[in-house]
Amino acid sequence: MAQERKPVTTVKLQKMKASKEPISMVTAYDYLTAKLADEAGVDMILIGDSLGNVIQGHESTLPVTLDEMIYHTKAVTRAVKSAFVVTDLPFMTYHGSLDTTLQNAGRIMREGLSKGVKLEGGAEIAHAVKALTQAGVPVVGHLGLTPQSVHVLGGYRIQGKNSEQARKLMEDAKALEEAGAIAIVLELVTEELAEWITSKLSIPTIGIGAGASCDGQVLVFHDMLGYEPDAPAKKFVKAYAQVGLAIREGIGQYVAEVKGRKFPAEQHGFKGDNEVLQYLYGTAVK
Structure with a gap:
């Protein structure tokens, strides 16, 4: 048995x-997923608001509520021992007063x-990061493609492709570091910029679509395991399994066997004793 x-x-x-x-990080949204990820040796688990996409079927993360995040966090933390x-x-939930931000966190x-x-967010939320840190809440920042700002950014676009964006992202990263963030996720940032930011920070960077020079990597659980077999491929994702195909084929076989009266078979049932048979049918089996 593996050592804990x-x-x-x-x-x-x-x-x-x-x-x-390198730091490994994956998303998880339920007990069993988190348990498997933790047992596999992942360093960090993120209960992402990406659950709005992969669990709830929304087109963005915007509809996800605080209560829903807490619900899924409860399920995950029951399973995790190490990550x-x-x-x-x-x-x-963190753009109003500091009191509200602290209460929500x-x-x-x-x-x-x-x-x-x-x-x-970057410099514009540094005051919130500082307040949370001072209150004893570890904070991970998130720069580059920030899904909660997708409409402002004009869609899911690569960030840091010009000098102005690069300068702003570096300033934001430094602001988060100075405010007390323990790490920063860099999403869909050009490889050169991600490497530059990583080299200038004393805290870890966790990349997703940001190249191999970050201090760690994060992927969405459902993406990395191929839960949606017909979804368009994402360039920055590597599928390590095809779980969606296996699930669909397995359920399809179940449906076929039910329709064909092959399931349940004799070995899947339970026989009553003679007393029950006498009661049901008026006779016992010898």
Whole structure:
């Protein structure tokens, strides 16, 4: 039996950057998914508001509520023994007063038992990151393609393709670091810019579509395991399994066997004793 891992902490994550040990991160939204990811050795688990897409079927993350994030966080944290669990603060839950931001993050930590929260944005939310950090809440930043701002960005577009964007992203990364963030996710950022930002920060960067120079990588669970077999391929995703095909084929076989009266077979049922048979049919089987 594999030896149980020690819990991953903020100190461990910092040491991993310093020693150039890559950090692995995946999303999870339920108990069994989180359990499997944790047992597989993942370092960080993100309860992402991407659940709006892959669990709820929305076109964006915007409809996801705080209560829904807490619900899924509860399921995940019941399963995890080692990985560092982070939960997204959903759309418009950290852009008002600091009191409201602290209250919302506090609910995720207190009710969901998450170890930290993730916020999208740069210098404009640094004051919130600082307040959360001072209150004892570990914060992961998120720069580049920020799904909660997809309509402002004009769609799902590569970020950092010109000098102005590059300068702004570096300024935002530095602002988050100075505010106390423990790590920063870089999404759909050009490889050169991601490498530059990573080299200038003392905290880890976690890339998704940002090249191999980040301190770690994150993928959405359903993307990396091929849960939606007919979905268009994403260039920055590698599918490590084709779970969707296996599920569809398995259910299809079940339907066929039910329709053909092949399931359940004799070995799937239970026989009554003579007393029950006497009661039901008025006779016992010898």
